[in-house]
Amino acid sequence: MNWKTFFAMLARDVHVARRNFVVLLLQTFLQPLMFVFIFGRVMVRSGYMPEAYKSLLLPGIMAISMVFTGVWAVAMPLIAEFQFTREIEDRLLAPMEISWVAVEKVLAGTLQALIAGLVVIPAAWIILRPGVVVTVHSPLTFACVTSLVALFSACGGLALGCSVNQQHIGLMFSMVLTPMIFFGCTYYPWSALDSFPILQKVVLVNPLVYASEGLRGTLVPHPPIPYLPLPAVLVALTAFDALLLAVGLRQFWGKAVS
Amino acid sequence: MVAQRPNLDFSLTAREILLFHGAYFGLDSQARAARAESLLDRFKLRDRGEQMVRGFSGGMMQRLSIARAMMHDPQVLFLDEPSAGLDPQTKLLLWEIIREYNQTGKTILLTTHNMEEADALANRLAIIDHGRNIALGTPAELKASVPGGYLLRLRFGQHSPDLLQQLQSLPGVREVRANDQNGADLYSDHGGSLIAGIASLASAAGVELRDVHISEPSLENLFLHHTGRSLRE
Numbered sequence: 451m452n453w454k455t456f457f458a459m460l461a462r463d464v465h466v467a468r469r470n471f472v473v474l475l476l477q478t479f480l481q482p483l484m485f486v487f488i489f490g491r492v493m494v495r496s497g498y499m500p501e502a503y504k505s506l507l508l509p510g511i512m513a514i515s516m517v518f519t520g521v522w523a524v525a526m527p528l529i530a531e532f533q534f535t536r537e538i539e540d541r542l543l544a545p546m547e548i549s550w551v552a553v554e555k556v557l558a559g560t561l562q563a564l565i566a567g568l569v570v571i572p573a574a575w576i577i578l579r580p581g582v583v584v585t586v587h588s589p590l591t592f593a594c595v596t597s598l599v600a601l602f603s604a605c606g607g608l609a610l611g612c613s614v615n616q617q618h619i620g621l622m623f624s625m626v627l628t629p630m631i632f633f634g635c636t637y638y639p640w641s642a643l644d645s646f647p648i649l650q651k652v653v654l655v656n657p658l659v660y661a662s663e664g665l666r667g668t669l670v671p672h673p674p675i676p677y678l679p680l681p682a683v684l685v686a687l688t689a690f691d692a693l694l695l696a697v698g699l700r701q702f703w704g705k706a707v708s
Numbered sequence: 709m710v711a712q713r714p715n716l717d718f719s720l721t722a723r724e725i726l727l728f729h730g731a732y733f734g735l736d737s738q739a740r741a742a743r744a745e746s747l748l749d750r751f752k753l754r755d756r757g758e759q760m761v762r763g764f765s766g767g768m769m770q771r772l773s774i775a776r777a778m779m780h781d782p783q784v785l786f787l788d789e790p791s792a793g794l795d796p797q798t799k800l801l802l803w804e805i806i807r808e809y810n811q812t813g814k815t816i817l818l819t820t821h822n823m824e825e826a827d828a829l830a831n832r833l834a835i836i837d838h839g840r841n842i843a844l845g846t847p848a849e850l851k852a853s854v855p856g857g858y859l860l861r862l863r864f865g866q867h868s869p870d871l872l873q874q875l876q877s878l879p880g881v882r883e884v885r886a887n888d889q890n891g892a893d894l895y896s897d898h899g900g901s902l903i904a905g906i907a908s909l910a911s912a913a914g915v916e917l918r919d920v921h922i923s924e925p926s927l928e929n930l931f932l933h934h935t936g937r938s939l940r941e
Contacts, residue, residue: 458731465728466719527719536715540725540776543709544732 455546456554463558467523478519478566482511483573489637490578504582508574509665510636513599515570517658520563520603521610521627524555528611529619532705542706552608552702556695559604560597567596571669584669591680595664598687602657605691608698612705634658639666641676657690710777712788714769716761722772723748723757726779733780740779747775750805767798774802778809785809787818791825803828823927827851835931842934847927854933855882855895857925860902862892865916871909878905890918895933899924 467474490507493499531538541551575582586592614622633653635643640663643650653659664683717725723744730740748754751771756764761772770790777785790806791799806829810816820826826833827847835843835850843850851857864871866889876884880897887893896902899922910917923929 452734454734455732458728461731462717462720462728465724469719530718535718536711536713537717537719539711539715540717540729541732545734546732 451550452546455544456550459541459544459546459551459554460558463554464561466527467558467562474519474523474562477522478515479570479573482515482518482570483577485637486511486574486577490574490582494581501581504578505584505670506639506666507637508571508578508582508584509669510634510638510662511574512567512570512665512669513634513658513662514631514636516563516567516596516599517603517606517630517661518627519566520559520600521607523562524559524604524607525611525614525622526619528555528608528702529614529616532612533616538706548703548706549699551706552612552699556601556604556608556698559607560600563600563603564596567600586668588668592668594684595668595680595687598684598691599661599665601691602661602687602694605694605698606657609694609701612698612701630656630658635662639663639676640678657687657694660686660690709786710773710788710790712792714766714773716764716769716772716776718760718762721758721760722753722764725761725772725776729776729779735780743779743781747778751775752801767794770794771798771802774805782814784815784817787816789820789822790818791820791822799825823931827927833927835927835934837931837935843930850927850930851925854925854929856880856897857929858896858899859923859929859932860894860896860899860906861887861919861921861923862894862906862917863919864890864892864910865918866890867892867915868913871913871915874909874913875906878902878909893932895929 486507489499490504494501494504528538538551542548544551571584575584610622610626633649634656635653636658640650640653640659643653660678660683663678664680664687666677667680667683670677717728720728726744726747727740730743731737735743744757748757751774753768753771753775756768761769764772770793774787774790777787787806791802794802803825806816806818810831816829818826818829830847833843833845833847833850834841843853845853867886872884872886872892875881875892875894878896880902881894882897883895885893885895894902894906903920906920907917
């Protein structure tokens with residue numbers, strides 16, 4: 451394994467992300483933070499939502515921001531670079547195995563998703579306060595869940611980016627990401643679906659459910675309503691990460707060697 | 709390796725493209741900076757170094773693609789149609805740089821449809837037609853392998869086997885091939901001086917000579933001789 455090449459590619463992605471920082475910032479945070487403001491502040495203060503909703507909403511918003519960032523950071527460049535310009539060829543021809551180019555993309559996406567997650571906590575907290583309770587009781591569990599969520603978003607980005615053509619980007623957002631977000635227990639806890647027993651089971655195929663519930667479990671230790679047990683969340687997220695990475699690497703190989 | 713279509717990294721500036729390419733190939737930062745500087749200079753891109761390549765013209769992209777491929781100083785350089793679509797000035801600059809690189813002891817494998825380019829640059833040349841190698845040698849050897857060297861492409865009202873036979877007997881004519889009902893390719897040692905003889909043979913046979921095209925010894929003639937087709941067919 452050629453680590454020099456790997457880190458040079460990582461440096462390239464960091465450099466490009468830094469150059470596009472403001473655009474990325476607006477792209478990633480504007481919508482979730484507006485949602486936080488309307489639902490967490492306006493609706494709560496006007497009495498349509500209970501005060502406790504603030505604490506349930508924040509981890510969900512964190513999950514959305516992380517997943518959106520990771521998918522965007524990996525999928526969009528891949529879709530563009532595998533199109534007719536074949537921009538990615540300079541990296542595919544570098545002295546490193548082809549699959550490691552994909553692994554590097556996943557690592558870069560994971561880092562960006564982690565940063566997004568860590569930035570959105572204080573940002574949302576500032577908008578929501580007072581009345582929002584966020585505590586990290588077990589830093590290790592928090593680190594595990596957050597890393598798995600970030601990795602899931604980047605692996606998802608790899609799988610999507612290597613499966614979707616440029617003309618279907620809109621479809622990717624409307625058919626994949628939007629349903630994932632709405633049925634991903636981001637704006638409500640999983641237990642809120644108790645009155646919809648079939649839907650409650652169906653949404654378990656959505657990895658975002660585990661991301662939101664996992665973050666909720668680590669950030670809101672005594673929630674007013676129960677959430678999915680943490681061990682189940684950890685197992686499910688690990689399985690989704692492995693599955694998406696395997697699918698993504700296969701798709702990447704298929705696109706790169708054609 | 710340089711692909712026919714520029715595949716530059718559109719998220720970077722020209723200089724960054726060279727620097728990161730050097731980094732992918734393990735060059736240290738000092739060596740990268742120096743090499744990038746000299747390549748930008750050599751390819752006349754110094755004043756464009758800090759610009760994003762998205763706005764570059766086709767010629768600039770092509771120059772930068774070749775500069776990038778030379779960044780890590782490879783022993784073998786693959787160039788696919790390096791001068792396709794370039795203006796003559798840029799084409800000559802590229803040829804000069806390619807020759808220089810070759811003179812430093814590096815091998816260059818160049819594929820091209822442009823016979824002039826192959827003739828000008830190649831030490832050893834293979835002509836591939838539909839995946840089959842039809843000729844291999846130095847440009848001079850290959851050109852000498854065409855019977856006579858000159859090619860006269862003739863077009864008649866309608867020719868006959870007799871007329872073709874008679875054309876074969878003209879002085880200096882090495883080979884005559886019928887193309888179709890009206891055309892014939894005549895390979896010979898010389899060109900224009902044969903026309904009077906061809907015209908009089910045609911008129912004696914009662915056939916109208918409608919068009920004559922003379923090619924001097926060239927690789928294109930070689931291609932025609934081997935395949936019976938011109939390059940564009």
